[in-house]
Amino acid sequence: MKGPGAYQPLNDTWGRFDALVKTLPENTAVLLDARVAQLHPHVRRALRQRTVVAMRAGEGAKSLSSLGRLAGALKALPRNGTLLVVGGGTLGDLGTVAAHVHKRGLKLIHAPSTYLAAVDSSVGGKGALNAAGAKNVLGVFHYAEACWLCPELFTTLSPAQAREGLAEAVKMAACLGAKRFAAFEKSLELSVSAVKSARQCKAKVCAVDPYEQTGKRTVLNFGHTLGHVLEAASGFRLRHGEAVGLGMTCALDVGRHAGVTPEAVAQRVEALLKRLGFHRAALAKAMKTVSRARLQSTLAADKKSVSAQALRMVLLTRVGGWVVKPLARREIEALLPAWQQGRRP
Ligand SMILES: NC(=O)c1ccc[n+]([C@@H]2O[C@H](COP(=O)([O-])OP(=O)(O)OC[C@H]3O[C@@H](n4cnc5c(N)ncnc54)[C@H](O)[C@@H]3O)[C@@H](O)[C@H]2O)c1
Ligand SMILES: [Zn+2]
Numbered sequence: 087m088k089g090p091g092a093y094q095p096l097n098d099t100w101g102r103f104d105a106l107v108k109t110l111p112e113n114t115a116v117l118l119d120a121r122v123a124q125l126h127p128h129v130r131r132a133l134r135q136r137t138v139v140a141m142r143a144g145e146g147a148k149s150l151s152s153l154g155r156l157a158g159a160l161k162a163l164p165r166n167g168t169l170l171v172v173g174g175g176t177l178g179d180l181g182t183v184a185a186h187v188h189k190r191g192l193k194l195i196h197a198p199s200t201y202l203a204a205v206d207s208s209v210g211g212k213g214a215l216n217a218a219g220a221k222n223v224l225g226v227f228h229y230a231e232a233c234w235l236c237p238e239l240f241t242t243l244s245p246a247q248a249r250e251g252l253a254e255a256v257k258m259a260a261c262l263g264a265k266r267f268a269a270f271e272k273s274l275e276l277s278v279s280a281v282k283s284a285r286q287c288k289a290k291v292c293a294v295d296p297y298e299q300t301g302k303r304t305v306l307n308f309g310h311t312l313g314h315v316l317e318a319a320s321g322f323r324l325r326h327g328e329a330v331g332l333g334m335t336c337a338l339d340v341g342r343h344a345g346v347t348p349e350a351v352a353q354r355v356e357a358l359l360k361r362l363g364f365h366r367a368a369l370a371k372a373m374k375t376v377s378r379a380r381l382q383s384t385l386a387a388d389k390k391s392v393s394a395q396a397l398r399m400v401l402l403t404r405v406g407g408w409v410v411k412p413l414a415r416r417e418i419e420a421l422l423p424a425w426q427q428g429r430r431p
Pocket of ligand 2: 206254310326330
């Protein structure tokens, strides 16, 4: 028998939050983003009869102290209980860890309220906390039983948040979905079908490597190697989706430089990223504070490192095609001055 959190394929339901709440099992507690509670009174109303823990979202929520606070609030929840998380990626990550460890495992339902969570973080079973000054260093796999997609929640997101979700959706299309990529070239927005397609695309990758053991999930890291450098250099003030958007431009340059990404492909993807505001001037601004030493140390800490001098990067071979290429770190370092000056290396 499978315990709670074991791998299972996507189980998505689209609908209004107050309608979906009626399907919740009896022993369910809710971790709710305080901002969502404030912006969407119908969510709070629908949860009247439930144990609700409202929390402020953000990287600070992904902490051991938040986990402790949540554990206190979930004390009365029995072992076969369910945790519903209504929020973005940070509360989703916290809730996933809590569901994994609380009484050795609760069932988990995600109701992602940001685009980033809808297209990416609520799929694939990962949850993580930040600790010892490092991001996502305490992590678990705990797959959700179900995911609710409630489009009315997305109506209060800012254009910047839409861009972040789009960055991850474009990432998946660029590597794995030529047709979706062409659709984005026609209309660059997170329609219901675009969200569905990104979720299915990520789920397909996770299905062949549910616990990240064969390297098949590596493709999901396109744009993330340099993206993580930018996030770290900004002290995590740069939002993840923004960093990935800019990191993809870097990955295109690395691909050109390594002779892997054909120029026409790089130009096509770069043009789409530019439309989202991920252009070279923005990259130069974000790279300004990156010293060679910082670049070296962040790349050295990269989970995709193969040795002290080399790492593996996901590079595009065509729109909808990718390869993992081992690269000497100094090859990437050599591109830094051009990125900082806002020009193509
Ligand atoms: N587990 C994974 O596989 C995975 C994948 C990608 C990213 N992540 C993690 O996700 C996190 C980022 O997620 P995020 O961008 O959703 O961050 P977040 O949860 O901090 O949400 C961003 C902001 O949006 C607000 N918000 C949430 N829903 C809203 C709504 N409907 N209307 C208006 N505002 C709303 C939140 O209160 C918060 O201020 C990072 O910590 C990242 O590491 C995890
Ligand atoms: Zn990401």
